[in-house]
Amino acid sequence: MKKLLxxxxxxxxxxxxxxxxxxENNDDPQKxxxxxxxxxxxxxxxxxxxxxxxxxxxxxxNADNTYVVESFASGAKTTLTGTYVQEKSGVGNIWNITVNxxxxxxxxxxxxxxxxxxxxxxxxxxxxxxxxxxxxxxxxPTAVAGFGSTSGGAFGQMNIQKYIKIQK
Numbered sequence: 001m002k003k004l005l006x007x008x009x010x011x012x013x014x015x016x017x018x019x020x021x022x023x024e025n026n027d028d029p030q031k032x033x034x035x036x037x038x039x040x041x042x043x044x045x046x047x048x049x050x051x052x053x054x055x056x057x058x059x060x061x062n063a064d065n066t067y068v069v070e071s072f073a074s075g076a077k078t079t080l081t082g083t084y085v086q087e088k089s090g091v092g093n094i095w096n097i098t099v100n101x102x103x104x105x106x107x108x109x110x111x112x113x114x115x116x117x118x119x120x121x122x123x124x125x126x127x128x129x130x131x132x133x134x135x136x137x138x139x140x141p142t143a144v145a146g147f148g149s150t151s152g153g154a155f156g157q158m159n160i161q162k163y164i165k166i167q168k
Contacts, residue, residue: 029115029122033086033095034061037166038124044162046127048155059163067099080104086113089143096143099128108132110140112147115165122165129159 027036040057042050049057053073061067061084069080082101089096089112099109111128129140129150141149141159150159 029117030093032063033088034084034097034113034115034124035063036061037168038163039166040161040163044164046161047158049161057161057163078104091143094143094146097126097128111150112141112143114147121167124163124165126161126163127159 038057038059038061040059042055045054045057049071054071055074056072057069059067059069065083065085067080067082067084071078071080080101081103082099084100085098087096092114094112094114097111097113099111101107101109107130109128109130111126113124113126115122115124125147127141127147127150129135129138131138131140137151137154139151141147145153147160148156
């Protein structure tokens with residue numbers, strides 16, 4: 001009886017440890033989307049953000065749908081926090097994202113992102129536009145219209161942010 005109990009206990013521990021490690025190590029962007037840590041250096045900053053003096057961005061999207069983004073302009077850091085919702089768009093590998101920022105000011109942005117998992121580290125294109133409070137003439141990009149579709153294409157490539165995934 002003790003031997004059977006010991007075998008059952010070892011089997012259950014193996015199942016728990018396998019499923020836990022599989023979840024913790026699951027890095028497949030088709031399963032987890034934007035979850036993870038991302039970095040953008042000066043050469044990859046969206047031109048709209050670069051025009052504001054932003055020279056680098058660190059973004060951490062947590063599995064619990066919270067995020068922290070730190071942007072840097074001439075050494076000064078701005079921290080943005082909030083929640084997000086992501087879903088596959090059904091168009092290629094493009095995902096839809098809604099970002100609800102709560103700090104330093106409350107606003108909502110909507111847009112799209114796409115992760116290239118063929119490169120190591122992974123790279124991502126990310127394009128969002130503020131929807132609340134609304135900005136006159138600004139409409140978020142859509143997966144169907146593709147990257148560069150903010151405001152019907154009026155911004156071209158100016159609003160596309162490029163990131164690399166930080167590998168641990």
